[in-house]
Amino acid sequence: MAPRIHIPPTYTAPRRSGNAALVGRWRRLAGLGAGRFGEVFLAQPADCPESWPGDYALKQPLADRAEDPLVRQMFLREAEVARSVAHPHVAPLLDAEYTADAPQLTLQRLHGCTLAA
Numbered sequence: 001m002a003p004r005i006h007i008p009p010t011y012t013a014p015r016r017s018g019n020a021a022l023v024g025r026w027r028r029l030a031g032l033g034a035g036r037f038g039e040v041f042l043a044q045p046a047d048c049p050e051s052w053p054g055d056y057a058l059k060q061p062l063a064d065r066a067e068d069p070l071v072r073q074m075f076l077r078e079a080e081v082a083r084s085v086a087h088p089h090v091a092p093l094l095d096a097e098y099t100a101d102a103p104q105l106t107l108q109r110l111h112g113c114t115l116a117a
Contacts, residue, residue: 004111011079015083022046023043023058023060023104024046024052024097024104025045025047025097026043026044026045026046026056026095026104026106027042027043027045027046027048027050027054028042028043028045028053028058029042029043029044030039030042030054031056032057034062036063036069037065037071037074038059038061038062038065038071038075039058039062040058040059041057041058041059041060042054042056042057042058042109043056043058043106050070055108055109055110056094056103056106056107056108057091057106057107057108057109058103058106059104059106059107060062060102060103060104060110061075061103062101066083066102067102072102072103073107075096075103075104075105076103077095077098078105079103079105081095081097082104082105082107083096088096088103091107091108091109091110092107092108093105093106093107094106094107105116
């Protein structure tokens, strides 16, 4: 499935649904990790019941970097590169969009050990 890159014309703040934030077409469930520029959340499609397990990874820039043009450009470039890669050890990109005035990437969640040393 080819990812969609969608830039909405207006600002849309994340909505709260129960204990999860709704971000575009996705519901953020829990934090999975963070790095220098972004953070990754366990997510599920917003149209699924909250009781269903999340099996997607939602990547967003850190809040203090979300409006940085360089960070936005990096996320768009990452989406372009991820779209061109198909390998069993690389998480496939499912969706890419601007939501809440920041880019986000949604990938299939891969289960396994952390890469942290």
